[in-house]
Amino acid sequence: MDLLLLAQQTLRSHFPKNTIQISTLLSIKTGNCPEDCGYCSQSGHHNTDLQPEKKLAVAKVVEQARLAKAQGSSRFCMGAGWRHPHDKDMPYVLELVKEVKALGLETCMTLGMLTQNQAQLLADAGLDYYNHNLDTSRNYYGEIIGTRTFDDRLNTLEVVRRAGINVCCGGIIGMGESREDRIDLLLELANLPTPPKSIPVNMLVPIKGTPVAEKLGETRLPVLEWVRTIAVARLCCPTSYVRISAGREQLSDAEQALLFMAGANSFFYGDKLLTTDNATTHHDDELIKTLGLNVEKAMPRHIPVTNAVSGRVGVLSL
Secondary structure (H helix, E strand, O other): OHHHHHHHHHHHHHOOOOEEEEEEEEEEEEOOEOOOOOOOOOEOOOOOOOOOEOOOOHHHHHHHHHHHHHOOOOEEEEEEOOOOOOHHHHHHHHHHHHHHHOOOOEEEEEOOOOOHHHHHHHHHHOOOEEEOOOEOOHHHHOOOOOOOOHHHHHHHHHHHHHOOOEEEOOEEEOOOOOHHHHHHHHHHHHOOOOOOOEEEEEEOOOOOOOHHHHHHOOOOOOHHHHHHHHHHHHHHOOOOEEEEOOOHHHOOHHHHHHHHHOOOOEEEOOOEEOOEEOOOHHHHHHHHHHHOOEEOOOOOOEEEEEOOOOOOEEEEEO
16 A cells, blocks of 8 residues: 555656546557567467458548547557568558647557668657557566567667657566566666656456467456556656556456556557457546546647758647
């Protein structure tokens, strides 16, 4: 209880009290991913019920973004089941960034590993956040993923940081790791050159056909351990948004209230998180009302621009 109290006091010293940031996440390209992440239904290495889908049309993505904004989201996150985007994919993702920003939403993408040039193109298009999770501790990482190293992930974070895009980086708990692994993950995030601006803390949603689900069987991490992890994330990274991510649909209202008390001030809104179920929007609306929470408005990143006539540098707010 002391941990919860300290975490809530820390949150209130850096953010407005009782205020949350809401994001919506959409899969823009689903399945057939060459990575072997042991928890993920999108991996081409696993035999799950997921049906692969090609890239969504830009108009469809914009339609979903417009709906998300109408429902109260301030950030629209787009994810593709890629190891990394190919150069031929870049015009597509850059158009998505520009179109979604034109709606007045913050933009976030998760596309896998990036080159420095790709990151700069995304920055120039106005991308606000790039998500690239470490997933777990360095020590436990090899138990979950074999096709990409822990240092590969850190390198991508550095590429994103150099481009001036806000880093969104967190992990998944409940994959069989120890409490020490959860501590090590949070310490890794806190000791990055700049702590992530946004930290999603996911609880594993076991998916039939994935190695992690098969290994764990019916074993589940207690919800209070999720609460504890959120609180420590808040203390390690006091100025970061700490987001309740996957696994929230299984919680009672009282358990979700504990996560907010522990310092979470962001969550994903919408019936789907890429390929997994999420709490319904109607239920979330009722929960926000019941807990007396205020919803944060979008604050898209400003982009420096040069006037073609005068050559003077100004700021463009998209």
